[in-house]
Amino acid sequence: xxxxxxxEQWFATLPTSYLASFGLITDPSGRVLLVxxxxxxxxxxxxxxxxxxxxxxxACEREVAEExxxxxxxxxxxxxxxxxxxxxxxxxxCSFVFDCGRVPPDARITLQAEELDDHxxxxxxxxxxxxxxxxxxxxxAALEGRREGRAVYVAA
Numbered sequence: 001x002x003x004x005x006x007x008e009q010w011f012a013t014l015p016t017s018y019l020a021s022f023g024l025i026t027d028p029s030g031r032v033l034l035v036x037x038x039x040x041x042x043x044x045x046x047x048x049x050x051x052x053x054x055x056x057x058x059a060c061e062r063e064v065a066e067e068x069x070x071x072x073x074x075x076x077x078x079x080x081x082x083x084x085x086x087x088x089x090x091x092x093x094c095s096f097v098f099d100c101g102r103v104p105p106d107a108r109i110t111l112q113a114e115e116l117d118d119h120x121x122x123x124x125x126x127x128x129x130x131x132x133x134x135x136x137x138x139x140x141a142a143l144e145g146r147r148e149g150r151a152v153y154v155a156a
Contacts, residue, residue, distance in 0.1 A: 017082075017092040021060035022047030023100035024078055024142045025070065027107075031121035032139065034130060035067060038117045042132035045097065045139060046070075046119075056096045064100060068119060069110030074098035078145030081138040081154040097142040 005013070022045040025033040034043040046067045050059040057074035064072050079097040109119050124143055128136045134156055141152035 015091075017094050018089070019050035019056060019059075020048060020093060020095040021050055021056045021063060021074070022095065022097045022138070022142075023060050023064045023072060023074065024097055024139075024146065025064070025068075025072065025100045026102050027105055027121045028102055029105075031123055032127040032143075033068070033103075033109075033119065033121055034127050035111070035116050036118040036120075037115055039115065040132075042135065043120075043127070043130040044132075044135060045142075047097075057098055060096065060098045060100070067112045067116060070100075070103065070107065072100040074100060076145075076149075077151045078143075079138055079141035079152045079154060081135075081141065081156055083134065083156040095138060097138055097145075099142075099146055 024045060033046060035046050036043050046064045047060055048063040048067070050056050060074040061072060064070055076099045077096060078099050081095045083093040083095070085091055111119060122130065124139075128139055131139060137154045137156065141154045145152040
């Protein structure tokens with residue numbers, strides 16, 4: 001902390017970023033659950049923006065429940081992706097991917113109709129191909145993190 005600024009002024013000078021949390025959910029055969037948002041042209045993992053004062057793991061659980069109707073526990077942190085400011089977004093995005101486990105083949109998915117058009121359990125290569133090229137490394141890292149039992153960092 002600067003010796004010249006009171007704490008509240010010093011904190012106001014620090015950089016900020018946006019946060020998002022996603023869940024890696026697979027079926028018993030290892031297929032990945034992706035959702036198709038109606039406000040984007042690409043598929044993604046279930047999840048979304050972390051709300052003010054909300055821990056990222058809690059945001060993951062809330063977003064998964066809202067988007068696909070599954071009550072899951074956000075387990076191990078599998079991946080973190082940092083994305084630079086781009087286009088109209090003036091700040092970086094930091095996205096967390098948590099291990100939300102495996103669900104049975106007959107798991108009931110209930111889509112959030114206001115935001116999502118579809119969902120699918122896809123083999124990892126197909127899932128990666130449906131994601132935007134800037135987001136696919138997040139899934140690839142999460143799968144690696146689950147396989148190796150460690151968190152993987154992705155700088156985009």
